[in-house]
Amino acid sequence: MDDRATSTHKDEPEAILHGGDLAAVSRLYPDAPLPWIDLSTGINPIPYPVPTVPAESWTRLPSKPDEDALLSVAAARYRLQTPASIVAAAGTQALLQILPRLRASSSVAVFAPTYEEHELCWRRCGHRVRLVDKVDALAEADVAIVVNPNNPTGRLLPRATLHLLGVTLARRNGLLVVDEAFADFCPVEASLIPNLPPATLVLRSFGKAYGLAGLRLGFAITSQDLADQLRRALGPWAVSGPALAMGSIALADDQWLRDARVRLVSDGQRLDTMLTASGCQIHSLGSRALGGTPLFRLVENANAAALAERLARHGIHVRRFPAQPNWLRFGLPGDESEWQRLAQALGGAF
Template identity: 70%
Template sequence: MDDRATSTGADQPEAILHGGDLAAISRRYPDAPRPWIDLSTGINPVAYPVPTIPPASWARLPAQAEDDALRAAAAARYGVAGPEMIVIAPGTQALLQILPRLRPRSRVAVLAPTYEEHALCWRRCGHRVGLVDDVDALADADVAVVVNPNNPTGRLLPRDVLVGLAATLRRRDGLLIVDEAFIDLCPADASLAADLPPATIVLRSFGKTYGLAGVRLGFAIGSADVVRRLRDELGPWAVSGPALAIGTTALADAAWLEQTRARLANDCQRIDDLLSKAGCAVIGGTPLFRLITSPNAPDIAERLARHGIHVRRFPAQPSWLRFGLPGNASEWHRLAPALGDAF
């Protein structure tokens, strides 16, 4: 790893900019049209219809049977060999903060640029963290972290590359962590979950694809030892009864997922066409967001904000902007002329 890209827990934790900060952006632009269109996240704008929640789910602690039902639904949806390989958490972010506590002080390599919370969580626990831009450089670390497909670039590493990396790390008692938060809409064989390599932990997110980020639901897939240690760290009743019920129903709904896949494919083509007509180069993305580059990106974001449209900026890559997808006809109608004015 390049020492110029490393940091230790002795550093002050950096502030990280996230999407979805709509209250803050609206205060900066008080004269912008309302309602705001929030394209700053990679969350499905058309959420899964929340099922009726049994009243008992609100009134009592979750039962083990409810946890078992969700793990079985997740195993079936993700193709995992068995539900005993799955841990349920109150969002993937909670798992990111726990995982560094399960390893001794280590050399951690994160394939970057990517979701910055990965590096920050390992640094906070005193690990030496390096940001690398070459997948081969991950093999020199004790712990390698890959977001696949990547946020925000959309880069999707082939399965055989990750399996080979896991084998290399295993020979040195290392660990591969693959964050598959945006993989639900990719081909099934892109995921490692169905045939998990040794020395590998896969993270899956519920809220992004299902448009229910507020439910706070995520999963870790790993060996028996990893599952036990994560459950111990999370403690009892880590996930609410309503979240368990929603997740169980949604993950079992194959028809909704296929309809969503088709809709998002059409919407991605639509926004790509709009961006192209505005003179912007789409350089990456997933079915839930698109990444563009422009030397005028900061000005474009400012102009869109004056139209009441919030997109994701990247201070470390100032020429990049990430666009989520509009969720309804009104938002599409507002976006097209705003793009014309912004570019």
């Protein structure tokens, strides 16, 4: 799941361009050196080592005991008291698309700029969607949507602010949706879990933090009533057998997550040094944004288009934003050869 920053109202839902479109980019630059380095997504470049899963995970339908085992591990990982309030799906994108179908026509406020699929999914289901940039405007809607930490800006709203927003919406049968897809490596107090306010649904992505986006696994954490509605809408076998098995193993591995967090801090500092030396501003969006998350950096550069072009000719793909032509988003390189290629393409040795 990736993003494009939004700043304008759309009258008609339309397809969204995402990062990770390496095949299309490589066709535009056929002479670029191989292999391509894809920094256009916010996916952990050093994935969880794929474990050996039982052979029957591939040959039989996913079982309820296996799903229950995953939900139990996920509940512990996300600090929930009970798995009854957590729902597993084939990626958070599936949950994004189903959730708008469960509510009658509503006014929806999306805290923007942010991941555009939220806006698109609610529009396609006939809801009245506005893009807003003030928290007070979120409280005026029937449904408020916040990506926290935000993609792509890294903006992080305080937990107390979101809790108050959830309470406000609950008083009039509203709903707060908080997308925490990039929260795994943030301080634990950044998450609304485990003290979930009323009328609130939190989305968590497995693939980004664990570097296994192709597995397609995500979670919704909410009230038991809404969780039951989501389960019914998803139907049977919502998550594949291999995903149930791999997710159960990875989410239980505390040490891997701790080690990944340490590495990402170090790698993020290294990337910051490279980008600032090349003329990019990481913290240029003021108090509204932090410039990224542990899995990516958003930069501003007056010559962003030229920089992206230069990187592409070196076989390095970064995320561009048509609505914000001075923005670029950089994921983290995966190994030392990728770091060296990025340093060379940026014009220096780091």
